[in-house]
Amino acid sequence: MISAILVIAGLAALFGLALGFAAVRFRTEGDPVADRIDALLPQTQCGQCSFAGCRPYAEAIAAGEVDINRCPPGGEATIRALADLLERDPKPLDPESGELKARTVAVIDEPLCIGCTLCIQACPVDAILGAGKQMHTVIASECTGCELCVAPCPVDCIAMVEEPVTPRTWKWPRPGDSMPTEQR
Amino acid sequence: MAAAGRLDADGTTVSETRLWHFHGGLKLDSRTARPASEPLLEIPVPPRLVLPLSQHVGQQAEAVVSPGERVLRGQPIARPSGYVAAKVHASSSGTVVAVEDHPVPHPSGLAAPCIIIETDGLDEPWEGYEALEDFNALDGMELRARVRAAGVVGLGGAAFPTAVKLGAGAGLKMLILNGAECEPYICCDEVLLKERPEEVLAGAQVLLRALEIDRCCIAIEEDKPLAKQALQAAVAAVGDTRIEVVSVPAIYPEGGERQLIKVLTGEEVPARGLPPDIGYLCHNVGTAAAVARAVLRGEPLISRIVTVTGAGVARPRNLQVRLGTPIASLVAACGGYTDEAQHLLMGGAMMGFPLPDDSVPVVKATNCIVVATAEDIQPRAPAMPCIRCGECAEVCPAQLLPQQLYWHAHAGELDRLDEYHLFDCIECGCCDVVCPSQLPLTQYFRYAKTELWARDRDRARSDLARDRFESRRARIEAEQETRRRRLEEKTRAANAARGDEDARKAMIDEALERVQARRDDDRADEGK
Numbered sequence: 001m002i003s004a005i006l007v008i009a010g011l012a013a014l015f016g017l018a019l020g021f022a023a024v025r026f027r028t029e030g031d032p033v034a035d036r037i038d039a040l041l042p043q044t045q046c047g048q049c050s051f052a053g054c055r056p057y058a059e060a061i062a063a064g065e066v067d068i069n070r071c072p073p074g075g076e077a078t079i080r081a082l083a084d085l086l087e088r089d090p091k092p093l094d095p096e097s098g099e100l101k102a103r104t105v106a107v108i109d110e111p112l113c114i115g116c117t118l119c120i121q122a123c124p125v126d127a128i129l130g131a132g133k134q135m136h137t138v139i140a141s142e143c144t145g146c147e148l149c150v151a152p153c154p155v156d157c158i159a160m161v162e163e164p165v166t167p168r169t170w171k172w173p174r175p176g177d178s179m180p181t182e183q184r
Numbered sequence: 185m186a187a188a189g190r191l192d193a194d195g196t197t198v199s200e201t202r203l204w205h206f207h208g209g210l211k212l213d214s215r216t217a218r219p220a221s222e223p224l225l226e227i228p229v230p231p232r233l234v235l236p237l238s239q240h241v242g243q244q245a246e247a248v249v250s251p252g253e254r255v256l257r258g259q260p261i262a263r264p265s266g267y268v269a270a271k272v273h274a275s276s277s278g279t280v281v282a283v284e285d286h287p288v289p290h291p292s293g294l295a296a297p298c299i300i301i302e303t304d305g306l307d308e309p310w311e312g313y314e315a316l317e318d319f320n321a322l323d324g325m326e327l328r329a330r331v332r333a334a335g336v337v338g339l340g341g342a343a344f345p346t347a348v349k350l351g352a353g354a355g356l357k358m359l360i361l362n363g364a365e366c367e368p369y370i371c372c373d374e375v376l377l378k379e380r381p382e383e384v385l386a387g388a389q390v391l392l393r394a395l396e397i398d399r400c401c402i403a404i405e406e407d408k409p410l411a412k413q414a415l416q417a418a419v420a421a422v423g424d425t426r427i428e429v430v431s432v433p434a435i436y437p438e439g440g441e442r443q444l445i446k447v448l449t450g451e452e453v454p455a456r457g458l459p460p461d462i463g464y465l466c467h468n469v470g471t472a473a474a475v476a477r478a479v480l481r482g483e484p485l486i487s488r489i490v491t492v493t494g495a496g497v498a499r500p501r502n503l504q505v506r507l508g509t510p511i512a513s514l515v516a517a518c519g520g521y522t523d524e525a526q527h528l529l530m531g532g533a534m535m536g537f538p539l540p541d542d543s544v545p546v547v548k549a550t551n552c553i554v555v556a557t558a559e560d561i562q563p564r565a566p567a568m569p570c571i572r573c574g575e576c577a578e579v580c581p582a583q584l585l586p587q588q589l590y591w592h593a594h595a596g597e598l599d600r601l602d603e604y605h606l607f608d609c610i611e612c613g614c615c616d617v618v619c620p621s622q623l624p625l626t627q628y629f630r631y632a633k634t635e636l637w638a639r640d641r642d643r644a645r646s647d648l649a650r651d652r653f654e655s656r657r658a659r660i661e662a663e664q665e666t667r668r669r670r671l672e673e674k675t676r677a678a679n680a681a682r683g684d685e686d687a688r689k690a691m692i693d694e695a696l697e698r699v700q701a702r703r704d705d706d707r708a709d710e711g712k
Binding site for chain 2: 038041042043044045053054055124125126127133142144165166167168169170171172173174175
C-alpha cells in the first residue's frame, strides 16, 4: 500500500518536473492560433470587424470572443478558410460589419488637398505620403482600400476607386453549365 | 537520339536516329488546313502601328518616347523594366501619336498600354546598330547582350525573353531547335524553313557559340518533307557537322518543349524543373532566325511570319508582317474575308483564343490568325457528368490526371490542385477532345490557374500590408514611449526645482520663449 502511494507520488513528481521543464524550455512566444488566423485575414486593417486592425481581430477570434464572419473585405473565402482552420461551420457575413465590395484604392484629388495630414494619421499602413501644408498622395500599391482616410478628410478630396482589371490581373471565368462557344 | 545518323550521298546526315515517344497526344488531321505551299509574302507597312508595351512574359516595358516624337525603324521605344523583360522597337519610321491603352491580343480582350505610331512611308532605318563581321570573336556574354538589345523573345507563341533563356547556365548537352509545329493551321515555321533555311542555320551557329556547346538538333515533323529538304540542303552547303536535322512523327502536341525533348532524348524534364536542368535548351526555329538577324545584321525584332488561314479568309497564306500591324491589314493582304467569316482566333485551333475584333495588332507572340466560320466554331454540347473513364489521362502529354484536376477545380478546392500538378498542364486541349462527357476541362484548368495566381498576388499584398501595419504600430508605440519618458524627466526636474524659486522662473521663461518662437514661425509661414 505504502509502496503504491510512493510510486504514484514519485511518478507524479517526475511528470510534474518534466512538464514544468518543457513549459519553460519549449515555450512559444505569442499565440500560434492567432498567428494562423491572422495569416488568413486580408490585412486590410479597415476595422469593420470593430477591432483596431486584423491582428487584434485574430487575437479575439483565437480567444473565442467573437465570431468568424465579421470581415467584409475577406468575404466568403476568408470565412470559409477560417471555418476550415477552426473546424467550425462557415456562416454568412455578419451584415452589421459591412457588405461585400470589390477591392478599391483611395485616390486623392490633389488640387483640392489642403495638406492637413489627417488622412496620413488615419492610414493604418502608412500608404499616404505628404507633410503638413504639403500636398498628399496615396501610394496605390500599398493601399489596402480600408476607407479609413475618407471620413477624416475635411475637404472630401479622397475617393475610393475600383482597381481596373488589366490583362495581367484578368482571370479566366469559371466554366458555367452553359459554356460559351468553343472550338471543335 | 542514340545513334548518330549515317551519311547520305550528298553528305548530309540523315536521321536514322532512335526516337522515343511522349505520353499521350493525339493524331490530328492538319495538312488540309495549312497554307504552306503558298510563298511567303511581305506586306507593306500599315499607316498606323500599335505596339503594346507588354509583348512578352515578364515585366511590362517602359516607354522611352513621348507623343510627337519622330522615331525611325528599329529605334528602341520602350526599355525593359526588369531582368525578365524585353525591349520594344519601332517597326517603321514615323511619329509617335500616343502612348495609351489600346485593345491587345489577349484572351481577356482588354486594353493595355501601347505606343501608337503613325508611319511616314519612308521606312528610314535607325543608325544605332552595327552588323557583325565575325560572331565567333564575341563570347557568350556579348552575344547575349546583342540578343537582349534586339528585343528577341521566343517566337513559338510563349514569348519568353530569349536572352534570359540563354543565360540558363553552363554544361548543356545539346541545343534543340523546335520546328515541330504540331497544331493544325499553323505553318509559319515550316515556311521559314522552306524559304530561309540559311537564316535558321546561322541562328543555330550563333546560339551554339553563345552557349559554348557543339551539338544542335533541329526537329521537323515528318509531314513537312519540303522544309526538311531545304534545311538539309542548307546544312550540307555549310558543312557544319555539329548540326543535325531530325524528323519526328507528327503527333500533337509534339511542339511542346518537354514533349519534344522526350521524343528526341528519351529524358523527361522534371515537374518543377526546366530543360536546362537535364542539359537541354529548346528554342523555336523562328527565334533562331531572329537571333541570327539580331547578332549578325544588328536587326532588332520588328517583324515576324504570321500564318493567316481558315475558311473565313479568301486566300490563306503566310505573311511577313511588321509588329504592330492591325490584323485587318493581314486579312486584307490575303484577299479579305469570305462571306462565311465569323470568328477571329489567334494561335491555332487547339490552343488559340478568340480576338475581339481585327483592330488588335500583331505582337511578337502572334504566330497564327485563324478566320473561322460558324461551322468551325460550334457551341459545345452540354457537359455531362464525368464518368471516370480515364480517357483524358490516357492522352495527357504531361501525364496528369485531368479528371482529378477537374474534380477539385469543379468543387472549388483549388488548394488541392497543386498536389495534382496543375501548373504542369500545358493547356493543349487533348483531354477536351477525347472527353466523352464534353467537359470543358482545359477551361477549368485555365480558370483555376488564373484564380490561384490572383490568390498569390492577394497574399503578397496582405503580407505587405501586415508588415506595414506592424511597423506603424511599433513606431507609434516607440513615439509614445519617448514622449512619456520626456514628460517623466520634466516632472522630475520640476519637482526638484520646487524649492528653488530662480530655477522655477528660468523654466517658465524658457517655456514662454518656446511658445513665442513657435508663434513667430507660424506668422512667418502665413506671411508666405
